Amino acid sequence: MIRAYIPKYKLVEQDGGRNYYVYALEISYAGKLSKIEKRYSAFHRLYKEVEKSYITGYFPPKRIRNTSHKVLELRRTGLEAWLQLVLKIQPIPNSLISFLEVSNYQHPVDTGSAELEPKEELSHQSLLVFPKDPYLSPDSQPECYSIERYCSVNTPLADTITKGVLVALYDSSFMVDVS
Structure with a gap:
């Protein structure tokens, strides 16, 4: 199971004056935690790709009128909610696996049952x-x-x-x- 969160965003300043924001992702898979940064445009490309096959619901708008903390935080929470929704799709789309830079991902084996979640035995x-x-x-x-x-x-x-x-x-x- 892949788990991904977007705990924060940060401003990246360039020499030419064209500053932009990146969203820090924390991805957990197979006991390993990795951290990557993605721009909104990368999320938007993923959204367009996933929307071809699945209905995923609300995605934060591309254009924002200002870059205040409140607006950027709303976008961050919207992206995280959308990402959580897409992670529930089974099997997980290959475009999402590539986006999250997960290596050695193995799709769960389909046992022919209608259940989406694998059964887990209680250890207590x-x-x-x-x-x-x-x-x-x-x-x-x-x-x-x-x-x-x-x-x-x-x-x-x-x-x-x-x-x-x-x-x-x-x-x-x-x-x-x-x-």
Whole structure:
């Protein structure tokens, strides 16, 4: 998965007096972070290329009346929103991969399913409820508060963590020594 952000823009001053702005992109792919700078005109060329095959929605206008911080920031946020939208297209257009200067990109293998996102396995077990509410009497607690009903694994470590959280949240005599 490619992630790209435009955190800032900056003014590039030339000797001839023709100054222009570039947008700094941060691209993350395969555990590597790269930073590149692109002018608005490069974004506009990419927009025209992608629009031939896909409807991508709003793109910031080419002409701006002034170069105040507010106007340039609106353009930056508009470009970033458009870029995020185009990155969701599957498969990612080759023109976008070239624009982002991503090397060794491999398109995901189509398994024939209708899903666009690959399934990712959770690496942790989610906590749904506390085993018991400490302020309710044991007779008044409904059966649905049983942790065994919601979790397939009841480990001593999970019990220890749950007890620690309950003591820290509800036991008024619990004090942490910060000295």
